[in-house]
Amino acid sequence: MEPLPLSVREELTEKLLAANEKRNLTISQIDAIIQDVLEEYNRVLVDPGEPVGTVAAQSIGEPGTQMTLSTFHYAGVAEINVTLGLPRIIEIVDMRRKPSTPVMTVFLEEGYKTDREKALRVARLIEGTTVENIARSVVMDVINMNLVVTLDEYKLDDQKISIDDIIKKLKKVKNVEMTQDGFSIILNPGDVSLMKLRKFAMRVRNTQLKGIKKIKRALIRKEDGEYVIYTEGSKLTDVFKLEGVDTTRTTTNDVREIHKVLGIEAARNAIIKEIKETLDEQGLDVEVRHIMLLADLMTVDGEPKPIGRHGISGEKSSILARAAFEVTTRHLLEAGKQGMVDSLNGVTENVIIGQPIPVGTGTVELVMKSREVT
Amino acid sequence: MSLKVIKEIKFGILSPDAIRKMSVVKIVTADTYDDEGYPIEKGLVDPRLGVIDPGLKCRTCGMRFGECPGHFGHIELARPVIHMGYAKEIYKVLKGVCHNCYRVLLDNDEIKKYSKRLKEAKVRDVEKQKVLKIIAKQSARRRRYTKNNICPHCGAELPRIRFEKPTTYMENTEKLSPSDIRARLEKISNEDAELLGFDPEVARPEWLILTALPVAPVTVRPSITLESGARSEDDMTHKLVDIIRINQRLRENIDAGAPQLIVEDLWELLQYHVTTYFDNEVSGVPPARHRSGRVLKTLAQRLKGKEGRFRNNLSGKRVDFSARTVISPDPNVSINEVGVPTPVAMELTIPERVTYKTRDELRNLVLRGPSQHPGANYIIRPDGRRKRIPANDEELRKTLAEELDVGYVVERHLRNGDVVLFNRQPSLHRLSIMAHEVRVMPYRTFRLNLCVCPPYNADFDGDEMNLHVPQTEEAQAEALILMRVQEQIISPRYGEPVIGGVQDYVSGAYILTRDGTEFTKREVEEMLCMAGLDVDIPQDKNLWTGKEIFSLLLPPDLNVEYKNKICRRCTTCREKDCPYDGYVVIKDGKLLKGAIDGMAYKARSECKLLDKLVKDYGTDTGRKFLDSITRLILWVLGMKGITVDMNDVELDQDAKDRIEEVLLDGENKVDRLIDAYHNGELEPLPGQSLEETLEKKIMQVLAAARDRAGQIAEEYLGMERFSVIMAKTGAKGNMLDLTQMAACLGQMSVRGERLHRGYNNRSLSHFKENELSARARGFVRSSYNKGLSPTEFFFHSMGGREGLVDTAVRTAQSGYMQRRLMNAMQDLKVEYDRTVRDNTGLVIQFMYGEDGVDPARSDYGKAVDIDWIIHKHMEAV
Amino acid sequence: MKKIDPTHHELVPEHVVLEEEEVEDLLQIYNITRDKLPLIKAADPVVKAIGARPGQVVKIIRRGSPAGEAVTYRLIIK
Ligand SMILES: [Mg+2]
Ligand SMILES: [Zn+2]
């Protein structure tokens, strides 16, 4: 018999104590209960040979038809858009480089998390601001071959940035002649081609003034008695470096980033969490065990692998199975050149050649020699 | 039955010698049939290539049509040509080897290093591919150097090599002919070939250049005879004709010593035809066409894609012993059964062995023959010969029946109790194929119990389903034990019932069990008879409540308490004293309080009662419960009736006035918001533009107005209306649907925004440009009952259209995702030590789901229902 | 500058390096060879944090989820 898992042991102890409190249990009663729980646990175990992969794939895939498609929806924070529903699930199993809507949930440390002012200050440090964000316009003066940056005084005030700061930052980009005129800065890169001027304008526009690159917004919100920062855009490493940020709880919805910063096990947990939350949000019930299996499969090689041609399916050991999935001819040609061997131990291969599949009752290899009928 | 098993398949490339060796005929003429219609010798349909005409025998193997697998022929090419599938590969090899000494362009240390890595990597195929990629890159790098671009072995200067798609290779400015390339590849040593990724045993590099072309057997490219008597050849044959013609002309020209230019042109043309013979969709090559202009389907096209050999014929096959017809509902068949129409039952057969026990019965079936229902179609003699039982020769039937003895097999008609597999597409999960017991019935449709509709996702608006008959005892046993409907009541997806009450069974259960429903003894007797319940009832009891009747279906020691669907979620639940039948108490198998509704046994939802019955009392109890309750309720509905009419959503004047007031108020608020926006008094929300803020606020106001209107309507919609019963018990629809019928539809939206597109700056020409008011942007204030105004109707259709488009897109997307998930995960299975491994033995999980629990057996994901076990033991005292 | 320790993050379960004998036992219990173990990269931040080397096996103790506590193993590769 398999021993009980921790969660069952804990629950059993707790409930036995409670029952004993109500009505005194005899030792033999307790023994009988434990025996029953053990038996029940062993009854509900999976059968060897069970095609759990197939069941998991079906359980995650089947509700796909019931999911919404509208990409943008409003989650916890009304101001930040998050991809939800089917597109989000597809994005996770595809392991795209970047999710279409990266979002971080930044928790704060003791001393920061209940102080609105301090929380706001951290948020401002996170939110990235470029010249483009703060300028009313960035115009190329083609006649004088100048670049005119006109700043928005309200935004300057809001973000607490001075013009001097901006000039200092711009000097770092390229040390060119700059003249300030009210809220305008005129940059003269000297004698350059139009192409170069255009490129220069691009660089000026994208000059980071403060905060973290590619983080467009950072909003604070009070949740369970503490301030939490939600961001549009994700850069875990940079946020972790900030004073006041709780590096034990802060997360992102970008699984690849989690893998890079926190390792493969964290990535696995993140995949489970993201898929589960997406399904829950849609009101769809799927056992975690199925999602766990998917996540374990995706992370088995030490880095998150996508499901599909460029990942797990493309790396299958069976040539026939790969050929049956996608890009049929290429797999066959390559197999010919390399003299590959298909050892026929998967499902698709055996379906193709018309033999019993090696899962479920097909796991058992039992041959009975029948007596000759004479 | 043979026990031969294919253990593995090794892939390789055919060498010219192998092609010649396996060829039964060298094809030289491009013609197919002569004037009399006989195949021409050494032509493309040479009789040695196999038979495609019934009645003829194969000239090579002597077997008949259908038995002979066909035999390859070959064409000797006048000049070598590139195999286009390997065009890129050839380029890689050319870049990686020296043109002078034919060694791979790596120095000796590198060679040593990479050979070692290659040998180590062979265990994990992915690793090997990685190493090969590195070698390909490293061996080509010297060529790109501006200085020192010399061969590390012989010191020759390395020219640049360019590849022009599809099949041209340039060395500096000189074109390399396939002959040149072949000569070069021939000289590569086996060791170097291995570094370049070849398995020289089965694939020498020079074999990538074709000198002989295999001609596929006629059996894979059969010609068809049209009605007019003319023969129409397969696309492949057409292509081969082209190849032979050009090949011949090329050879003639070479032999005649024609100018180089002409020879080269013909050579190019031969290359084109061979290329399109392999793949007619190569980029940069115009596809070969039929005379009619249709693009030809050649080798690669036969294999690729959804309709290709792999996905259409190998991963999924057509089968015998199957039937398909329309389905219709029948509450009188068990959930375990399927009604099979007699004509189907007479067509589908099960081979049954003749034993001493079954002999007489089977003789009788043979006697009855194929045209009476319990009959038989074939007998199989001990020597394996099949004999059809004649339909109209009674004498012969008698002789056959006499002949029947132990060792014979009879293919008898399907009959009651046989196990069959029943399926409805799209087969998205394993519950889409379940094992049912046959019940042969008149008429022409499959009949199924309504409780099994949810797992199949079936309805009866013309749905068709498939039926398969397992032919061996082993298969039947497996189907019965593992796939039987009652074993699938709990879904493996979430551990909740997927088979259970639907629609009227849910509302009917409420009508049966709510307070105040009473039946006379006579009615009760009739009803129990209908339900097929064989129970003794006290004879002195004249009036029965619905709750008492329902209790007869429950096991005598069942104890459950829960809040049901109609519970009004009062702030403090009065539990047992709930005045609205909202709290269910079942004690010792007696329904004491509360009404049975969706919360008890509705499919695809959390159901407290059915779930408990199945998990604690077994699947048999679950099946019996569903079988009898559905029939019982059918009777109740027959007596009490459920119907819906317009009055269900009719409100009195008082309610209508209140709703009107709420909606008017909402619209006024919207107008004030718009005014504020125009006057610049609106404060933007953080991080949003003024327009976004306005839209959001308007949406909020209107949503609140609609909700309020709905609430008012709900107050007036009481349980005496059948539609309300349906919504509240969870049978069908919800209160939102009803309030949309009674009170107000609310805001229509496309992509989550109010409607604003259509005309320039307005949604419809009925409104002013840039008008922002509620009614101009898709707020429908009417109810379905009242009827929609023309503009409202149009807006409503806009919202509806988005829904339709969404569904179509979603089906395609989720189907593809499902296929990918399936493909990636299908080889994972639980081993005897409860680890999960893939087909290479790689451990994915050390314990399935970390605790080894099967979700289909779990208690909503929990391993053990400890409360229940403790409860049982405490009660036992 | 703040030092980031990934092992303290709530998404990261406990990683422990196995002794060579323990690895042998593990392989024996499951009747497998090393190459059938799930993998973890030597460059994985957690592996770096606990100072493990390629070729070693880490034991991972996952908490939470239905089982309460579960153990899994990964082989460290380059
Ligand atoms: Mg239908
Ligand atoms: Zn033949």
Ligand SMILES: [Zn+2]
């Ligand atoms: Zn050389």
Ligand SMILES: [Zn+2]
């Ligand atoms: Zn209540």
